[in-house]
């Protein structure tokens with residue numbers, strides 16, 4: 001892997017919130033004395049109704065796992081995201097809404113307008129009998145009402161759980177039932193990439209499997225005709241016009257749950273991850289400001305969906321807590337064509353742009369002509385999240401979008417962590433393509449020996465990644481199943497939060513995420529991350545995407561099975577197969593040469609764009625009868641095609 005360093009420019013460092021020296025001293029302070037450090041940050045960054053007297057009260061011991069921060073503090077998240085900004089920035093745009101169709105005008109919603117919308121939305125929920133602690137499912141497209149609904153829940157103390165609008169009625173019903181939701185908020189239809197999903201009819205189908213007490217609030221977004229069930233369905237916009245434009249905030253305890261979010265399911269049955277009000281908000285706000293070096297007046301764009309934690313922390317809660325202008329985009333990167341992201345950046349003068357490696361790779365595959373006509377001069381910082389980014393994709397992003405001048409923050413974190421854990425702070429670190437670099441304040445990553453569970457103390461080392469102590473944004477429990485919380489994250493390695501990922505740490509102390517530990521393969525006694533082999537494959541000019549898994553091999557223990565998607569205009573052939581084998585052999589070494597290469601027109605991905613390797617592993621093992629939960633797959637038909645053409649038919 002390339003280890004070229006990319007330091008920030010002197011100009012950037014001069015204007016940055018955090019430079020290298022500040023990082024070093026603040027980081028030390030944050031781990032030496034977390035109480036003082038986080039106590040001060042919480043007072044500085046959030047407004048409290050009742051101050052807290054206890055900062056940290058956490059325990060990682062199996063059987064007694066408990067995570068509490070600022071436990072006797074009282075605050076309201078919506079107040080922190082809206083009301084406290086009204087005096088100084090009431091007329092400033094809080095949310096820019098960019099619709100799916102570029103011809104439809106964008107909306108600019110000021111903090112004053114946001115306040116009124118959220119108050120009205122809150123009153124609609126109260127009128128439906130939603131009370132403090134009740135669960136509210138939000139199944140909406142990427143429209144301002146999604147943010148209003150989230151903040152309305154926060155205002156009145158209800159717990160929201162967003163279900164990504166691309167999910168099926170089954171997935172929706174499971175989540176409604178798992179958290180026992182009182183209402184579902186949906187829309188008539190959702191335009192995306194020029195097509196429309198009928199969310200209301202999906203919701204109708206889901207509700208057939210739920211208690212008939214569940215109410216359905218419908219945002220008429222497109223005005224498309226939908227079914228209407230009297231006494232159950234409520235027209236949100238009509239109601240909002242009728243209720244009062246103001247609504248008092250509900251004082252909440254710092255530890256009261258703010259939301260539940262189900263994980264993407266790439267490693268098994270989705271878990272209802274519970275996040276808190278105080279610690280979560282502090283962590284989202286602080287990371288949004290420092291990781292992206294956000295300054296007043298910048299337009300911030302996180303291109304994720306609000307259905308993912310990335311959207312929660314970096315479209316809504318983090319930016320709004322900081323009084324930022326945040327952009328919400330309803331569409332997809334390739335509609336009307338592959339220049340859309342870059343058009344939106346030009347149109348709204350975006351300063352920070354945050355996306356996923358999967359989107360970068362997809363756009364990279366389309367060539368640079370789509371970027372060339374766009375003015376990207378407003379950009380200051382680029383970010384990525386979701387998977388290890390292949391150095392190839394990193395370099396494309398750096399050269400074509402950053403024009404070789406902008407810091408790229410490769411942020412490693414999880415639904416469970418609430419915010420960034422290992423990430424460059426752009427004014428403080430030189431980056432290396434493919435490395436998430438160093439820990440955020442208060443985060444103490446350790447590398448453990450996978451078998452003994454012992455901490456590996458050498459700087460340069462490799463093993464599984466765990467976190468030694470709590471941070472405020474940490475999840476508090478799995479909804480309704482605290483035992484699952486303990487066994488999933490605290491039982492494999494005693495006393496640590498175990499993230500499920502492997503990593504290596506280089507001689508400079510930089511962290512390189514090698515993927516899930518399940519994705520580490522052992523070939524003739526050599527351990528290697530599948531991400532490394534994938535990166536080598538993707539670096540080949542004819543390869544668009546690759547997924548690598550291990551399968552039982554009589555001689556080597558595990559063999560390397562590669563699924564390869566070719567660039568648009570490339571044809572599969574045996575010759576190309578040999579070429580790729582030779583390529584990996586020279587890029588990494590003979591040990592990494594794939595044993596089997598299957599041409600894959602498509603790869604099974606979660607709705608958030610992550611490759612579901614556990615399915616690919618099953619197919620490679622020729623054991624495809626029990627694929628487990630595939631309800632969160634974006635396109636299930638891909639799986640049949642792969643099974644049909646599997647290379648390991650016994």
Ligand code: ATP
Pocket residue numbers: 263264265266267268269270271309384385386387388389410411412413414415416436499500501513515516610
């Ligand atoms: P599930 O837990 O249900 O399988 P998920 O893990 O896919 O869902 P997320 O919490 O969104 O859902 O993903 C977190 C995981 O994504 C991390 O554990 C890691 O494997 C990967 N990841 C995220 N960001 C990065 C990054 N910058 N570099 C490497 N890997 C990353």
Ligand code: MG
Pocket residue numbers: 263267414500
């Ligand atoms: Mg996970």
